[in-house]
Amino acid sequence: MAGGSIGPTGVAKERAEQYQGKVTSYVIIACLVAAIGGAIFGYDIGVSGLESNINLKGYVKMGSRKDFEFCFTGGVTSMDEFLEEFFKTVYDKKKQAHESNYCKYDDQGLAAFTSSLYLAGLVSTLAASPITRNYGRRASIVCGGISFLVGAGLNAGAVNLPMLLAGRILLGVGIGFGNQAVPLYLSEVAPTHLRGGLNMMFQLATTLGIFTANMVNYGTQQLKPWGWRLSLGLAAFPALLMTLGGYLLPETPNSLVERGLKDKGRRVLEKLRGTQNVDAELQDMVDASELANSIKHPFRNILQKQHRPQLVMAICMPMFQILTGINSILFYAPVLFQTMGFGGNASLYSSALTGAVLVLSTLISIALVDKLGRRALLISGGIQMIICQAIVSVILGLKFGENQELSKGYSVVVVIFICLFVVAFGWSWGPLGWTIPSEIFPLETRSAGQSITVAVNLLFTFIIAQAFLTMLCAFKFGIFLFFAGWVTVMTIFVYFLLPETKGVPIEEMTLLWKKHWFWKKVLPATNLESNNNSSL
Template identity: 55%
Template sequence: MDVFLKDFFPDVYQKESSVKASDDQYCKFDSQILTLFTSSLYLAALVSSIGASMATRKYGRRPTMMTSGLLFAAGAIVNGLAKNVVMLIVGRLFLGFGIGCANQSVPIYLSEVAPSKYRGALNMMFQLFITIGILIANSLNYAFARLIGGDMAWRLSLGGAIVPGLIILLGSCFLPDTPNSEIERGNYGRAKDLLLKLRDVDNVDEEFNDLVEASEKAKLVKHAWLNIFKRKYRPQLVFAVCIPMFQQLTGMNVIVFYAPVLFKTIGFGSNASLLSSLITGFVNMLATFASILTVDKLGRRKLFLMGGTQMLICQVVITIAIAMKFGEWEPRCDFLVPTLVP
């Protein structure tokens, strides 16, 4: 929102207001502070995910989920009441810590409480509702900007994150921990009672014994982090690292988080750029629905290849569109040296 940029990133706002859509926009909005504001969330998530993985294993999935909700709420409060950029970044750090805790605990919790035949579907629902959450957030941003405006608009957008944060926090209070987690901590009686309740059957001995055996075998594994570098695990390791890494290197997160600024550079107004972000979130949600409906019919590999092809085509189209819009250009950022001509 313009009022947000004016308050916290006036240099970006001035550059945005002084250029025309027909001008070459390359590096017009380069701001290290704005970049720090955005990327601080990812840095915090990276750091906290390491600690959260150990906490999830030692203390259980439920306490880690509760912690994530508390951190989300704290970050929303700090951001909503922000008076300066430092408060904004601190709030983003809290949100990043919450993401790290949630990403470590929630998928594991879903996998461990779900019956085996519904496990894949429930984990895909996790991704689906992430895209729905993005869509709702973009919708609220647009609504607040159009209907309220002023400082209160961006404060509601940032502070509104307290609502889902409190839902996670309070909802986790009513959830039991998983049988797997109880077994890991030696609470076998509690684990069996939970399994009986979750499966709603009279006898769970077979599944319970499998869980105990798996836990005992896992405890015998030494130097687990070193083991994944062994030759026999190398293909899985390469896929586990390269697929998400190259997915991020496509720049999708830049499009999602900087969408309003990016759309403004090609001539969209302030509200129109927020609306474009809303459209991006809507398409993202629809694509997730489509993948859920077709993954079992087409298979993981075909869907993966189709998604990669679509991303490649879109990247080429975007490059051509920018080249046609702005023609020849030379980089104006100090950290880029060579002259590039599309």
């Protein structure tokens, strides 16, 4: 249907029931290749040890040992050879027995190394928005892959700190571009009834990247003195795949239509859906593109009242994803494995177990998200995370004080609830924190909205990573209750303010807010609403 006036949503009417098509191998391959961007993100999180190295003193008593130092996942920032070459001050403090364990890694240069990626990613994802919109999703994917490839090479071959920081910044630029473009790409090529599951390929690839990096770190720690170079350099492999894949991928039909290439967009859509009967879906794209092309300043437009629900979600979803406290849970895992008798391999076992659990729970989410819906997974996952965090906090508070020893029995119980927490995060806020923002924006603000999502995610990741040691010192076991409080807030937020997006075509998503009990009061009246009323 080509007629009818088009309101500010860019879509004249709902045509979802007219959509046709099936899952084609073309869609599956495109999604697998595009999701490699998630593997790059995950690999760099794991291999670089983005989270602060955590050292606890006097919390574990094993025989005559009262001091125990550990690092979650390790990463190159915990390797002596890496520290000795680039951060000699940190290396010297690490070797001093009298130095406070909380201060061994307190160094501005090391802080700049870890934080430069977040800040570069935050800035670059905003710069990626006009490229993604004007030149297509593939262009940003390729730019991200090239940047990451060069950054990995610089880091692996670094001979001084400026070269190391330059590589780190380029990695951040690659992540900014990749995280901005890949979720959009996945949402736009996926058929409506499977969009959630296929979009989660990004999160699945991220978890696999983290798991792979943890295993690589463990192996390269034995390869002295150049193991850290291998850990950083291997990031070039997924970066190369992302670059080549981005070059070979088809552009999304939404982007092609938006840029005036309607015929080419139709041909791609027919291949993706495996049928020539794509008139309804194509018309939704054409209607959306008419308004999109009239918007010259997407970031300014996204602040307007008609986009208020999407803007709130673009800010709150990634913020809540970080405030689940997933990092604090994982940081405690190695010390608990140590008390259970795993000795020096505690970090390996904890990383392997939590990483495997995260991967498996993401697979559960992929299988259920388009059947049960987004809200059901977010609410059930939130409730389970609250329960797990409360139980872990009580046990640690009562049985794991500064002068107390956590028995093996209680350690087993805590590890079980840590795994249950990771499972809940893996099927809910982990993947859906990326999926929902990527599918709710209209075409005219979609790239800008995704940039805001990535920027907020990186900003809060940076804040939590920098503040975690201070919070841990102040709250101790209460840090789990702190994050449980946030999970309670976000679960209530989802229950009252997030409509179900399952099965709603991406170009008709804006119609959803007009039906929501709260957001329909916030949104301004539109021509679309007037037309619907007059047709009754």
